[in-house]
Amino acid sequence: QVQLVESGGGLVQAGGSLRLSCSASGSIFRINAMDWYRQALGKQREFLARITSGGTTNYADSVKARFTISRDDAKNAAYLQMNSLKPEDTAVYYCHADFAFRGGYWGQGTQVIVSS
Secondary structure, three states, X not given: OEEEEEEOOEEEEOOOOEEEEEXXXXXXXXXXXXXXXXXXXXXXOEEEEEEOOOOOEEEOOOOOOOEEEEEEHHHOEEEEEEOOOOHHHOXXXXXXXXXXXXXXXXXXXXXXXXXX
């Protein structure tokens, strides 16, 4: 059994920054890709960023210039640095990870609110 826990969400003014963390725990052999998604109220869950085990990253066009994904394999963690935040970035942010031999897991989400 594995678990993902996100943290770092909160209330921030437009133009500000937040750094989200995603921490994995449990019986972990290897974490393959780690992703960040978000879901705004009344909308579908949206892909934001991915980082592979080799460090390759890709981003949704909507956040490419403002968000940066990273990971620390020694800590079984991934991060999302979010800069120049906009009110439309308000959403619940979710971490997803693909665990070797265990498949994909989601975290419970962390709320981000960007005020104008």
